[in-house]
Amino acid sequence: MSSKHEHVIVIGAGLGGLATALRLQFAGFQVTVLEKLARPGGRSNVIEEQGFRVDTGPTLLLMKDTFEETYRAVGQDLQQRLKLIQLDPHYRIYYHDGTYLDLFANMAQLAQEVERLEPGSRERLFRFLGAGAKKYELAMDFVVRNYTRITDLANPSALTRLMQTRAYENMYRQVSKYFNGSDKLAKAFTFHSMFLGLSPYDSLAMYSMITYADMALGMWFPMGGIYSVVEDMVRLGQELGFELRTNSPVQEILVESGKVSGIRLQSGEQLLSPTLICHTPTGDWLMTTTAKTTPING
Ligand SMILES: Cc1cc2nc3c(=O)[nH]c(=O)nc-3n(C[C@H](O)[C@H](O)[C@H](O)COP(=O)(O)OP(=O)(O)OC[C@H]3O[C@@H](n4cnc5c(N)ncnc54)[C@H](O)[C@@H]3O)c2cc1C
Known part of the structure; x- marks a missing residue:
């Protein structure tokens, strides 16, 4: 992956997919994040009801330096964007x-x-x-x-x-x-x-x-809960110019002549890109430019 403005597809808008999308967009790639659910966050998600929010995944933030480093890598300061209270x-x-x-x-x-x-x-x-x-x-x-x-x-x-x-x-x-x-x-x-x-x-x-x-x-508590980190990462990605498409389950990774050429959504729509980053609960990071066609069951 060397050329700038190349299109990259990231499958999955959990914390992992979003962090990667931010870095790639900041590095000059044009990133599209595809998320099968109605909202981003993956396992770091939230239930909102009657004005209350409850995190459904992690509730506290440890290893803050990892988040700080992610924000620094895209020219931002975590503490300026989010209010973190040390417990x-x-x-x-x-x-x-x-x-x-x-x-x-x-x-x-x-x-x-x-x-x-x-x-x-x-x-x-x-x-x-x-x-x-x-x-x-x-x-x-x-x-x-x-x-x-x-x-x-x-x-x-x-x-x-x-x-x-x-x-x-x-x-x-x-x-x-x-x-x-x-x-x-x-x-x-x-x-x-x-x-x-x-x-x-x-x-x-x-x-x-x-x-x-x-x-x-x-140990830190982000005001608004851990989901406020997800929301801020999405906001930041949009400021940087990435595209996030929710309700977009990927059905299949397309391969032509032994090389990845894009994906097919469950809706049948195809998006073409030579570079895919797939982060779903079923597997580890898979950055692939040559692969067999892989059905995604997540
Ligand atoms: C109750 C609970 C407590 C936790 N506590 C901690 C903790 O204290 N510390 C800690 O480090 N971790 C904790 N975790 C784990 C942490 O939440 C996860 O490790 C982290 O959120 C995973 O992020 P991810 O991006 O790797 O994967 P995920 O969050 O699983 O994201 C994958 C995304 O891919 C999407 N997807 C899947 N298939 C497709 C497809 N075919 N097409 C498009 N999109 C697709 C999914 O909808 C999802 O949004 C906890 C989890 C839970 C549930």
């Missing part, structure tokens, strides 16, 4: 014996709080978070690269970090050791794996990276 504390955890623990964003306060619940835990907390930072770096090392060949999986620095952090161990057992067997603190610093539907008792210690991202990088 502190992130959570209040109640235990069966009536005690509680506040997980503060402020590290000094958090240290005081764990000390209140389990005297002597302050230093253990910082050791745990330090190890979480290494796991986070390890995970990011995998996430931010492309995997186009099997050899791309060979990653010596990640292997070293994996061994150092013992991220392959059982999460709950590993975290319990940091907190000297304190059941309350181990629970407070492992429940994050449940965000991925995993029990802390069965997960890999690798998932402590979520706890780290949550505790150390901050």
